Amino acid sequence: MNAIENNYKFATTHEWVKDNGDGTVLVGISQRAQELLGDVVFVELPEEGDITTAGENFSLIESVKAASDVYAPVSGEVLAVNEALDDSPETVNESPFDEGWIAKIKLSDPADLDNLMSYERYLASLED
Known part of the structure; x- marks a missing residue:
């Protein structure tokens, strides 16, 4: 879990962000989120070129x-x-932090990363 601890940040809504270090991030859902959903059968992906706003929905996962x-x-x-994920949505269950990523996003404000939780803080929030 060391790579997750060091390289990922989390939202309270169970999404993760991996900073690529070049102004882009990968986004997916956490291990906990995929466990709560159960077997994923469909992922509605955003479109390339879509503009995301922090806190607003941009994808849908069906289980x-x-x-x-x-x-x-x-x-x-x-x-x-x-x-x-179009052909293998179950990848979200099998590899939520690697092959199960949903989108690559170019940050409009790198400070958004400061609003996310560390892995340790995210895990602590699950216990509340």
Whole structure:
């Protein structure tokens, strides 16, 4: 978990952000979120070029249990989406922090990262 501890930040709504160090981030959902959803059967991806606003929904994940909005943890422009999820949405369950990413976003305000939680703080929030 060391790579997650050092390289990922989390929103209270269970999304993660991995800072690529070049003004872009990858976004996905946390291990906890995919566990709560159960088996993912569909991911509605944003469109390349979409503008995200932190705190607003930008994707949707459907599982055998429910459908859940995915909220943008940062504001910016969607540069790429994980098209592999179209054919293999279960990747969100199998590899939420690696192959299960949803979108690559160019940050409009790098300070958005300061509003997110460290891994340790995120884990503590799950215990509340």
